[in-house]
Amino acid sequence: xxxxxxxxxxxxxxxxxxxLRLLLKPHVEKIVTASTVTSIPELLKQDDFDVILLxxxxxxxxxxxxEGFFWLRKILEIDPEAVVLFITAYxxxxxxxxxxxxxxxDFILKPWQNEKxxxxxxxxxxxxxxxxxxEHLKSRAKAINNMNNxxxxxxxxxxxxxxxxxxxxxKVAATDASVLILGENGTGKELVARALxxxxxxxxxPFISVDLTSISETLFESELFGHVKGxxxxxxxxxxxxxxxxxxxxxxxxxxGNLPMPLQAKILTVLERREVTRVGANKPIPIDIRLICxxxxxxxxxxxxxxxxxxxxxxxxxxxxxxxxxxxxYGDIQLLTNHFFQIYSRKYKKTxxxxxxxxxxxxxxxxxxxxxxxxxxxxxxxxxMSETDWINPHDLQMRILNKPTDELELTxxxxxxxxxxxxxxxxxxxxxxxxxxxxxxxxxxxSLYRRMEKYGL
Numbered sequence: 001x002x003x004x005x006x007x008x009x010x011x012x013x014x015x016x017x018x019x020l021r022l023l024l025k026p027h028v029e030k031i032v033t034a035s036t037v038t039s040i041p042e043l044l045k046q047d048d049f050d051v052i053l054l055x056x057x058x059x060x061x062x063x064x065x066x067e068g069f070f071w072l073r074k075i076l077e078i079d080p081e082a083v084v085l086f087i088t089a090y091x092x093x094x095x096x097x098x099x100x101x102x103x104x105x106d107f108i109l110k111p112w113q114n115e116k117x118x119x120x121x122x123x124x125x126x127x128x129x130x131x132x133x134x135e136h137l138k139s140r141a142k143a144i145n146n147m148n149n150x151x152x153x154x155x156x157x158x159x160x161x162x163x164x165x166x167x168x169x170x171k172v173a174a175t176d177a178s179v180l181i182l183g184e185n186g187t188g189k190e191l192v193a194r195a196l197x198x199x200x201x202x203x204x205x206p207f208i209s210v211d212l213t214s215i216s217e218t219l220f221e222s223e224l225f226g227h228v229k230g231x232x233x234x235x236x237x238x239x240x241x242x243x244x245x246x247x248x249x250x251x252x253x254x255x256x257g258n259l260p261m262p263l264q265a266k267i268l269t270v271l272e273r274r275e276v277t278r279v280g281a282n283k284p285i286p287i288d289i290r291l292i293c294x295x296x297x298x299x300x301x302x303x304x305x306x307x308x309x310x311x312x313x314x315x316x317x318x319x320x321x322x323x324x325x326x327x328x329x330y331g332d333i334q335l336l337t338n339h340f341f342q343i344y345s346r347k348y349k350k351t352x353x354x355x356x357x358x359x360x361x362x363x364x365x366x367x368x369x370x371x372x373x374x375x376x377x378x379x380x381x382x383x384x385m386s387e388t389d390w391i392n393p394h395d396l397q398m399r400i401l402n403k404p405t406d407e408l409e410l411t412x413x414x415x416x417x418x419x420x421x422x423x424x425x426x427x428x429x430x431x432x433x434x435x436x437x438x439x440x441x442x443x444x445x446x447s448l449y450r451r452m453e454k455y456g457l
Contacts (some may be wrong), residue, residue: 004028005125010037011055011087015063023114037071044078050128056088076103128236137245156339157332160432161324172319172351180316183323189294192321197250202290205249210242210362211254219264223280231280243276247287257297268312326368331431333364340379353389356440362393420455
């Protein structure tokens with residue numbers, strides 16, 4: 001049988017310590033005993049113990065248990081994640097309950113039954129493993145966050161549309177408001193979520209991203225809320241869920257619009273109560289998360305169709321950030337193209353000079369149904385396949401090249417609506433530059449401002 005766990009037992013009764021060594025030695029990796037509580041700090045410096053067995057009453061104060069409480073607090077100061085089991089007499093049960101409230105994990109009654117002591121110890125070891133797993137994941141997430149912690153570093157774009165996105169991020173990041181990010185696939189919704197986290201007060205805590213479409217309904221509760229050992233066939237150990245791991249930090253739920261209604265209800269319950277209950281457990285665990293969600297689906301329309309819960313939408317969209325598709329980000333395509341070109345030229349060790357005018361024109365005229373992600377893939381392939389110093393149009397392979405027509409497509413012949421559409425189109429074309437837009441329209445700046453005011457632009 002594999003031995004697991006390092007145990008420290010502290011009791012001023014040598015007979016108790018001898019009995020514990022005799023009982024535990026066959027079952028645990030290491031058992032260290034101490035007859036004086038003052039040796040605890042030094043022992044904790046020397047080794048990392050999974051469970052500490054601590055007598056409640058010592059000879060200095062043999063009745064009240066105050067010395068036991070003092071050393072419980074001292075242990076938790078040294079190691080906040082320590083798992084402490086009090087060794088106590090039958091008459092001290094009331095004090096034992098108080099000890100649990102103050103941070104002890106459980107207590108062992110003496111004289112003990114060997115099987116019951118081993119079962120209690122095994123549960124304590126499982127608890128210690130869960131705590132260490134959570135701390136490991138939080139430390140890893142913190143390190144990743146610190147490496148990426150520069151404001152908007154992953155965003156490329158100077159267009160008016162993207163400036164609005166940056167402004168929204170700046171305003172809402174420092175709050176704990178729930179944010180719903182809307183946008184087509186490939187527009188960079190997770191980048192926005194990470195920017196919100198990295199510019200928030202939770203920046204040193206975990207950022208946990210969950211793609212809800214990748215979790216099956218049968219594993220949904222286990223993955224998000226956690227489970228205890230034995231709660232189902234493959235539950236071999238206790239495991240925290242994503243909500244629990246993200247506690248203190250940010251939880252990003254991607255593709256929330258794809259959740260079936262029953263699963264929406266479970267998410268809503270957790271958000272309302274701000275606590276999760278692991279599968280197979282009865283005791284709820286409080287959580288403290290900043291929630292960010294994203295979807296490419298029309299949630300407001302889905303509510304009308306009975307496919308999305310209105311009360312859940314209220315919970316997740318205190319603030320909405322709408323990401324523009326690439327085809328509406330006038331002027332950003334060249335910036336993004338050059339950015340990806342530099343990355344992949346270095347990656348594949350290609351000494352290319354750039355894009356021909358015709359190649360760049362072709363990129364700028366494409367509709368980009370896959371948005372930035374599609375552009376990235378096209379540039380990567382072009383860099384790999386190019387056989388000359390310059391990337392030419394024939395090096396670019398895109399799904400749809402549909403050039404925007406110079407003619408305005410009319411679906412309504414109301415003159416006011418037509419004029420408003422033309423003004424919007426030209427202002428976007430010139431990235432919000434009113435002087436250039438007015439010149440393009442054959443108007444003075446004052447005339448254009450009057451028309452913008454008329455149409456509420």
